[in-house]
Amino acid sequence: xxxxxxxxxxxTNSRIAIKMLKSMSNDIFLKGSRPYLWIIxxxxxxxxxxxxxxxxxxxxxxxxxxxxxTLHSFSKITQVFREDVFHNDPDSPHYYYRPMLILSFMLDAxxxxxxxxxxxxxxxxxxxxxxCLLFVFLKKLxxxxxxxxxxxxxxxxxxxxxxxxxxxxGRNDSLLAVFALLAFISFxxxxxxxxxxxxxxxxLFFVLALFTKETAMMLPLLCLAYIYLIMKGKLFSANNxxxxxxWLVVFAFWFSLRLAxxxxxxxxxxxxxxxxxxxPAVLPYLGKIFFPFNLSAIxxxxxxxxxxxxxxxxxxxxxxxxxKERRNNFVAFGILWFLLFLLPSFICKGPSGxxxxxxEHRIYLxxxxxxxxxxxxxxxxxxxxxxxxxxxxxxxxxxxxxxIAFNHSVIFKNGTGFxxxxxxxxxxxxxxxxxLANHYARAGLADKAEIEYKRxxxxxxxxxxxxxxxxxxxxEQNRLKEAKAEFEIEIKIxxxxxxxxxxxxxxxxxxxxxxxxIYYYDEAIKRGGQVSPKIxxxxxxxxx
Numbered sequence: 001x002x003x004x005x006x007x008x009x010x011x012t013n014s015r016i017a018i019k020m021l022k023s024m025s026n027d028i029f030l031k032g033s034r035p036y037l038w039i040i041x042x043x044x045x046x047x048x049x050x051x052x053x054x055x056x057x058x059x060x061x062x063x064x065x066x067x068x069x070t071l072h073s074f075s076k077i078t079q080v081f082r083e084d085v086f087h088n089d090p091d092s093p094h095y096y097y098r099p100m101l102i103l104s105f106m107l108d109a110x111x112x113x114x115x116x117x118x119x120x121x122x123x124x125x126x127x128x129x130x131x132c133l134l135f136v137f138l139k140k141l142x143x144x145x146x147x148x149x150x151x152x153x154x155x156x157x158x159x160x161x162x163x164x165x166x167x168x169x170g171r172n173d174s175l176l177a178v179f180a181l182l183a184f185i186s187f188x189x190x191x192x193x194x195x196x197x198x199x200x201x202x203x204l205f206f207v208l209a210l211f212t213k214e215t216a217m218m219l220p221l222l223c224l225a226y227i228y229l230i231m232k233g234k235l236f237s238a239n240n241x242x243x244x245x246x247w248l249v250v251f252a253f254w255f256s257l258r259l260a261x262x263x264x265x266x267x268x269x270x271x272x273x274x275x276x277x278x279x280p281a282v283l284p285y286l287g288k289i290f291f292p293f294n295l296s297a298i299x300x301x302x303x304x305x306x307x308x309x310x311x312x313x314x315x316x317x318x319x320x321x322x323x324k325e326r327r328n329n330f331v332a333f334g335i336l337w338f339l340l341f342l343l344p345s346f347i348c349k350g351p352s353g354x355x356x357x358x359x360e361h362r363i364y365l366x367x368x369x370x371x372x373x374x375x376x377x378x379x380x381x382x383x384x385x386x387x388x389x390x391x392x393x394x395x396x397x398x399x400x401x402x403x404i405a406f407n408h409s410v411i412f413k414n415g416t417g418f419x420x421x422x423x424x425x426x427x428x429x430x431x432x433x434x435x436l437a438n439h440y441a442r443a444g445l446a447d448k449a450e451i452e453y454k455r456x457x458x459x460x461x462x463x464x465x466x467x468x469x470x471x472x473x474x475x476e477q478n479r480l481k482e483a484k485a486e487f488e489i490e491i492k493i494x495x496x497x498x499x500x501x502x503x504x505x506x507x508x509x510x511x512x513x514x515x516x517x518i519y520y521y522d523e524a525i526k527r528g529g530q531v532s533p534k535i536x537x538x539x540x541x542x543x544x
Contacts, residue, residue: 027502042398043124045130046157047139047166048124049410050124052411053414054415056415057435058297060119061168062086063085063112064105064109068109071108071109076106080099081257097258099211100175100208100211100458101169101178105243108122115530119169122164123170123171125154126178129174130174130178131153134177134181134368135148135428138371146421147381150380151371154397154401156402157367159366160288160367160378162408165363165441166408169361174364179206179209179212182201186198187199188226199242199243202243206220206247207254210250211254215365218341226239226333233296241379283306283504284299284309285342285363286308286309286316287305290403291311292426295425296422297422299430300426302428315375316374316511320376323376323381326376333372333374334371335371337368338366339371340366341366342363344429364532430460431463433456434465437469441472445475446477453470462493464494466485467490467493467500468490468500471485471487471490471500471503475503484501484507487500487503487504488500497527498525499525500527501523505518505519506535518542519537
């Protein structure tokens with residue numbers, strides 16, 4: 001009897017301990033606004049070091065440093081809606097329409113000038129806001145509060161999303177996520193309450209998402225998918241026809257402004273082709289979500305491996321197969337969210353024709369779809385975070401991802417570290433070697449610059465300015481014969497460029513062959529080059 005009584009007391013004490021643990025867990029992590037405080041606190045600690053980072057000179061030079069004449073004054077706010085995002089960069093594509101991105105840069109410029117600090121601070125705040133909205137979104141989908149917080153924290157610290165925080169132009173994806181999540185949350189509110197005020201908010205956030213990135217066009221499709229798959233409703237009911245009409249009006253408004261600004265239609269053929277080419281790249285992308293090692297700022301398809309991706313796919317497949325009472329409609333919705341936000345913008349061509357997988361700053365919004373899929377598996381559904389073992393395992397997972405993200409974010413500290421990472425992880429990317437060589441040359445590291453220029457030329461002999469810049473390295477080292485040969489090759493490859501003509505003119509000027517120098521200077525001036533007035537004055541007597 002005594003033994004039975006003792007066993008009963010142990011069970012009672014165990015139940016009391018579990019209740020106390022659950023109560024303490026709720027008080028510490030889940031009560032009131034505390035989930036948001038945990039997301040903000042952990043995220044800010046993780047990315048605080050980026051406040052001391054500079055610019056990488058990859059897109060941020062064109063969007064911010066070379067565009068400060070637009071950013072410095074709110075009087076030019078309407079101009080933002082009348083131009084493509086790379087309007088001042090002749091070498092960039094001119095069909096990207098990103099008014100909200102430029103407006104966010106304009107606000108930073110008003111508050112902090114051209115200092116990188118303010119831009120990095122906004123990146124952190126946008127990421128934390130997106131993570132908090134993810135928590136709201138998952139709760140709206142009726143997932144447990146503890147699981148919603150856990151997934152939101154994973155999202156906050158996930159290494160694959162680092163680029164959207166640490167690289168200033170990467171905020172376009174976190175900004176899109178903010179507006180897309182607000183649009184979907186207000187859509188869910190409308191479906192629950194039938195209040196048209198919620199519907200109007202949905203349209204407002206939808207148009208803001210469109211003005212952030214064209215990928216937002218997928219939002220109406222996902223709303224319809226939710227109605228059909230989750231709500232089991234009719235797609236063409238009276239309320240839904242009102243939604244569809246509103247989407248068409250919003251789309252027409254955005255498209256008319258975009259067409260006036262960009263003056264080119266969305267390259268739908270490229271989008272379809274990109275989506276098709278993206279399919280095999282989904283596997284290595286999955287691999288980097290589950291095994292976020294060897295992350296590259298600009299991955300190249302030929303340099304990526306599929307092993308981890310296959311393992312991740314099999315892991316998800318097994319988790320779904322062995323899940324009891326699986327909600328296939330939620331799984332399908334999560335997969336659609338994942339693919340529709342991923343595939344259209346997943347692949348692009350680099351300047352030398354390489355197929356670039358822009359993983360680390362374009363997976364941001366699509367990752368939410370994968371969260372939904374995983375939340376439908378027993379792996380997470382049965383996860384009890386009030387259990388000490390489960391809690392510690394989850395904590396270790398968050399700390400492990402945080403450590404990787406912390407280390408990975410360092411590559412965005414400056415341009416040299418950025419391009420060294422790209423070259424290391426994507427050694428066949430021509431433009432990466434060329435960009436890194438430029439950074440080495442500016443830093444006075446001529447030997448390293450020479451190696452990278454030669455590597456870029458090996459990959460693409462016809463790369464513009466590569467021969468010219470290599471010739472400049474040779475000229476500085478007084479290897480004039482080699483420099484002259486490189487400048488002459490540049491002229492054959494790129495006859496419209498004035499740089500090689502000026503550099504050849506300088507070689508002949510130093511040799512006191514003024515007639516030849518005059519010829520090259522004149523050719524450079526015809527092409528818009530600027531020759532030193534002092535040199536022009538010195539060679540003037542030799543024109544006859």
